[in-house]
Amino acid sequence: MIKENQKLLNILHFVIDILIIVFSFYFAFFLRFNEKYSFLIQLGIITRPFGRYLSLSRYIPMLGYMIPFYIIAYYLFNLYNPKRTLGRKRELWALIKANALGILYCTTILYFFKEINYARLFLAIFFILNTVLDFLFRHLVSRCLKNLRRKGRNLKHVLLVGYGDTAEAYIDRILAHPDWGFYIHGILDDNTPAGRQYRNIKITGTIDSLTKQLEDNEYDEIIITLNIDEYKKLERIVATTEKFGVHTKFVPDYNSIIPTRPYTEDLDGLPVVHVRKVPLTSPVNKTIKRLFDIFGSIICIIIFFIPMLIVAALVKFTSPGPLIFKQKRIGLHNHEFNMYKFRSMKVQSEAEEKKAWTTINDPRITPVGKFIRSTSLDELPQFFNVLKGDMSLVGPRPERPYYVDKFKEEIPRYMVKHQVRPGITGWAQVKGYRGDTSIKKRIDCDIYYIENWTLGFDIKILFMTLFKGFINKNAY
Numbered sequence: 001m002i003k004e005n006q007k008l009l010n011i012l013h014f015v016i017d018i019l020i021i022v023f024s025f026y027f028a029f030f031l032r033f034n035e036k037y038s039f040l041i042q043l044g045i046i047t048r049p050f051g052r053y054l055s056l057s058r059y060i061p062m063l064g065y066m067i068p069f070y071i072i073a074y075y076l077f078n079l080y081n082p083k084r085t086l087g088r089k090r091e092l093w094a095l096i097k098a099n100a101l102g103i104l105y106c107t108t109i110l111y112f113f114k115e116i117n118y119a120r121l122f123l124a125i126f127f128i129l130n131t132v133l134d135f136l137f138r139h140l141v142s143r144c145l146k147n148l149r150r151k152g153r154n155l156k157h158v159l160l161v162g163y164g165d166t167a168e169a170y171i172d173r174i175l176a177h178p179d180w181g182f183y184i185h186g187i188l189d190d191n192t193p194a195g196r197q198y199r200n201i202k203i204t205g206t207i208d209s210l211t212k213q214l215e216d217n218e219y220d221e222i223i224i225t226l227n228i229d230e231y232k233k234l235e236r237i238v239a240t241t242e243k244f245g246v247h248t249k250f251v252p253d254y255n256s257i258i259p260t261r262p263y264t265e266d267l268d269g270l271p272v273v274h275v276r277k278v279p280l281t282s283p284v285n286k287t288i289k290r291l292f293d294i295f296g297s298i299i300c301i302i303i304f305f306i307p308m309l310i311v312a313a314l315v316k317f318t319s320p321g322p323l324i325f326k327q328k329r330i331g332l333h334n335h336e337f338n339m340y341k342f343r344s345m346k347v348q349s350e351a352e353e354k355k356a357w358t359t360i361n362d363p364r365i366t367p368v369g370k371f372i373r374s375t376s377l378d379e380l381p382q383f384f385n386v387l388k389g390d391m392s393l394v395g396p397r398p399e400r401p402y403y404v405d406k407f408k409e410e411i412p413r414y415m416v417k418h419q420v421r422p423g424i425t426g427w428a429q430v431k432g433y434r435g436d437t438s439i440k441k442r443i444d445c446d447i448y449y450i451e452n453w454t455l456g457f458d459i460k461i462l463f464m465t466l467f468k469g470f471i472n473k474n475a476y
Helices: 002-033 062-076 088-112 120-150 165-176 207-216 228-243 283-303 305-318 350-355 367-374 382-388 401-410 414-419 439-451 455-468
Strands: 156-161 182-188 201-205 221-224 247-250 263-267 270-274 324-330 336-342 392-394 423-425
Touching: 002 062, 002 120, 062 088, 088 120, 156 165, 156 207, 165 182, 182 207, 201 207, 207 228, 221 228, 228 247, 283 305, 283 382, 283 392, 283 455, 305 336, 305 367, 324 401, 336 382, 382 423, 392 455, 401 414, 414 439, 423 455
Parallel strands: 156 182, 156 221, 182 201, 221 247, 392 423
Antiparallel strands: 263 270, 324 336
16 A cells, blocks of 8 residues: 555656746746846846846747656656655755756756857756755655654554564664654564564564465565574575565664665675775865865964963963863874863872863862863864864864773774764764763764764764854763
8 A cells, every 4th residue: 555655646746846847947037037026136136137038938948858857867866765764954955966967957958059048047046946846845745744644644564574672773763753654563583472562562473474474464564673693584584575575674683883874895796895984084085174174273273362362361370280281192093192171170190180080070170170171162272183183173082091991892883983083073072972971872973973974064063063062061
């Protein structure tokens, strides 16, 4: 049933997409050339058309080659695929890319036929209108479908094969998102007795009963959630599901090792999965990030020059000792470096400082130190670390050698963070994992950042830091 619903939805999308293209085309012409009624011209947003321009009847033939190409582009960018678990941002980005490709195609066609009298501004207005209207339509459809799924309609019926941590993790996520519209009928497992439940999802039989289950029921998907020591059963399970023509998904039991978006290569027909893909190992990406760090740190030093002078004066005149506190931290490729901070504590011996973790109401912290730590003003000298190349504006926070040696034995994947430069701020920090918080969750955030780095992601984190990252309630 869900397949028929998806076909109908795709037909609806297909028809509405064409109508939106046609409407955007006509409205773009109206906004560009109608001097009397175009609010863009009336408000002075665009200039009045001058000289002779082509009539609407000359523009209309463009639709003949625009519509087929746009529909193909939407298909290529997966805009007609099921999007139960897809975020709206990804869909918007796909729409922008498809529409940009469409405008490039139109421009190429006009150039090829030497049609120089078509207004470029018209194409720009069409691009904006078509992207915005199509996104609004898809967002409306998505909201309606989510409401239906919450009410128990438009559901996708699934059966799990294999019970363990992976199955529980899958169930947790499905139950946390009723708007995705998945209904789990049960679990087949060889090692757990029938009738046992996890969050009201029952073990309904053994894996050998899969054939019977598929004969008696009409499932939309079979989700394989076997424990890793049962993978010898995988080939037999897939052969059974394919015999019945049911769509099958596999949730691996090694997600703590393989990244969320694994990178694979084709070795003459043999798929090879990279255990971890780090975008910043690319020379191009490294150069882009380093140039961004140099430019950004210089700008930040200029902007925060006066605040740094004020903090320096407060530290110097309220507590005896050095102005800048230098502390050994572990950075890129496990190399040590001196990280700079405004001193916020009383002077202590190296042995005391090396092992002591800051706690609430720590007597070593000075009154000024408490303020600059809670507002992150003590971190400002680290812009010079960035300029030197020891750190980055964005990245995992560096830790002291003592704790690195401690955590690498206790926290899985802890040392992965040292594959990139440490940062002044990072994904873990803007998500609230600063100071005395969960090290494991902090590392999970760091690894997500490392595996999904883009320059846009860095900029997003910096903006999030501006709005909510300076005040640190976990800094003692």
